[in-house]
Amino acid sequence: LARAQYWYWPAGAGPYFRMGAGPTIFQNGTLKSYTGGNNPFVNGPQNQPVHFDVGVAADGSFGWAFNQYVGLDFESGYIWGRINNIPGYDANGSTIANVPFLGNLTLSLPIPHTNIVPYIGGGAGGAISTFDAHGFSDSPPTQTLYGNESDTVFAYQAFAGVRFLLTPNLSLGLGYKYFATGNPTYSYPPGPNVNASFSGVHTHSIMFTLQYNF
Numbered sequence: 001l002a003r004a005q006y007w008y009w010p011a012g013a014g015p016y017f018r019m020g021a022g023p024t025i026f027q028n029g030t031l032k033s034y035t036g037g038n039n040p041f042v043n044g045p046q047n048q049p050v051h052f053d054v055g056v057a058a059d060g061s062f063g064w065a066f067n068q069y070v071g072l073d074f075e076s077g078y079i080w081g082r083i084n085n086i087p088g089y090d091a092n093g094s095t096i097a098n099v100p101f102l103g104n105l106t107l108s109l110p111i112p113h114t115n116i117v118p119y120i121g122g123g124a125g126g127a128i129s130t131f132d133a134h135g136f137s138d139s140p141p142t143q144t145l146y147g148n149e150s151d152t153v154f155a156y157q158a159f160a161g162v163r164f165l166l167t168p169n170l171s172l173g174l175g176y177k178y179f180a181t182g183n184p185t186y187s188y189p190p191g192p193n194v195n196a197s198f199s200g201v202h203t204h205s206i207m208f209t210l211q212y213n214f
Contacts, residue, residue: 018210034046174209
């Protein structure tokens with residue numbers, strides 16, 4: 001007699017959802033150039049340091065765990081910070097925000113006979129970077145910017161932390177995340193006709209997370 005064949009998922013395999021939020025610290029950046037296209041009078045100081053206030057980060061991801069050790073997911077979120085000051089410019093509370101679109105690999109190492117799951121991972125993809133100008137200008141002003149403009153840039157991240165299982169499916173966690181992007185240029189159309197070029201952001205976030213494995 002033929003024997004029935006059965007397939008079993010490895011322990012821990014299946015879809016999962018993760019979300020997190022927390023404060024983020026921006027490394028000092030650089031305003032590489034502030035130029036006026038066809039207007040030679042708009043040419044602000046170049047390569048000026050950009051200082052940020054403490055910002056916020058939030059993210060959500062959906063993925064597949066192949067077992068209790070390896071998972072792949074797609075993540076998006078929001079990383080936001082307000083510019084504190086740039087020498088030679090009036091920032092007036094202008095902000096830079098990024099919406100990432102990343103593919104991640106996560107490696108988990110459950111500690112036997114405990115509810116503790118350390119993890120480490122990284123990801124890469126892209127981000128929509130948005131500069132929201134609240135009367136941003138060089139000083140003395142030759143051209144003042146209002147409103148927001150965006151650029152699409154390369155992005156990547158690395159993260160690590162620990163999750164605490166509340167049930168076999170639900171966990172809370174605490175982690176660290178490093179996020180970085182390529183250099184965006186925000187082009188304001190004719191009217192101001194200004195290109196503001198910044199170095200990419202580098203952020204360090206403390207993330208409080210919630211994960212549910214289906």
